[in-house]
Amino acid sequence: MMQAESHIPRAQIARSFGQAAARYDEYAALQRDVADRLLTQVATTAPAFLLDLGCGTGYCAAQLGARFSSAHIVAVDLAVPMLRASAVRVDQHVALLAADMHALPLRDGHADCAVSSLALQWCADPQRVFGELWRVLRPGGQALLSTFGPATLCELRSAWSSVDAHVHVNGFPVAEQLERAAAACGFGVHLQRDVIYRHYGSLRALARELKGIGAHNMNAQQRHGLTPRAAFARAEEEFSRGLTPQGVPVTWELFYLDLRKPR
Numbered sequence: 001m002m003q004a005e006s007h008i009p010r011a012q013i014a015r016s017f018g019q020a021a022a023r024y025d026e027y028a029a030l031q032r033d034v035a036d037r038l039l040t041q042v043a044t045t046a047p048a049f050l051l052d053l054g055c056g057t058g059y060c061a062a063q064l065g066a067r068f069s070s071a072h073i074v075a076v077d078l079a080v081p082m083l084r085a086s087a088v089r090v091d092q093h094v095a096l097l098a099a100d101m102h103a104l105p106l107r108d109g110h111a112d113c114a115v116s117s118l119a120l121q122w123c124a125d126p127q128r129v130f131g132e133l134w135r136v137l138r139p140g141g142q143a144l145l146s147t148f149g150p151a152t153l154c155e156l157r158s159a160w161s162s163v164d165a166h167v168h169v170n171g172f173p174v175a176e177q178l179e180r181a182a183a184a185c186g187f188g189v190h191l192q193r194d195v196i197y198r199h200y201g202s203l204r205a206l207a208r209e210l211k212g213i214g215a216h217n218m219n220a221q222q223r224h225g226l227t228p229r230a231a232f233a234r235a236e237e238e239f240s241r242g243l244t245p246q247g248v249p250v251t252w253e254l255f256y257l258d259l260r261k262p263r
Contacts, residue, residue, distance in 0.1 A: 020214030027212030054119020058086030
């Protein structure tokens with residue numbers, strides 16, 4: 001089975017994103033852009049049952065509800081505060097479910113399509129998630145997922161590497177690992193890669209955004225306790241070497257997976 005680079009306890013992930021739920025949308029412009037691209041790939045024309053896995057504040061579920069008004073939609077998230085935030089955004093016919101993508105409390109072979117935008121990178125065992133998707137999808141069903149690739153935040157990783165040996169950036173699997181894991185579960189796999197750059201005026205601005213969406217560093221190898229002011233200043237200096245008039249360009253590598261279960 002394929003494991004993520006480092007195991008982060010699921011309770012810790014739920015707590016981090018739950019704490020960010022109230023302000024998540026303020027910082028989630030990238031997440032909305034990625035979700036919009038992912039949703040253009042939904043091939044099912046008249047689905048009866050749709051899933052949004054790792055729904056966050058319900059952005060994808062709301063888009064799916066508007067597009068497929070007669071479909072039954074279940075929005076799943078590990079963090080209960082995220083589901084509470086989703087309830088404000090989605091229609092009443094969208095069901096909200098607190099559950100883990102590794103073990104979905106859903107019937108076999110029932111879903112027409114499953115969507116998961118920027119949640120897979122928080123799963124300790126992506127292949128187990130693919131196995132759950134295979135189980136809950138009907139024959140001919142589709143799963144669409146977006147996730148980050150290993151080049152993501154390389155500028156942040158480089159800045160901190162000159163300061164200490166601690167892990168400051170969450171790790172992400174390479175494309176080939178994801179393709180092999182999905183194929184091993186029986187899926188036909190199509191993966192698209194994209195790289196985008198967002199500009200930040202400072203390391204502190206980037207750190208504020210990551211904390212705002214609940215995606216700050218949660219590795220076991222991270223520095224414990226408060227980061228010394230001098231260490232942060234050194235990292236800020238290194239980060240700022242890439243400064244342009246628009247800010248420091250920061251890499252976000254994105255993988256879009258289109259998985260098809262044979263009929």
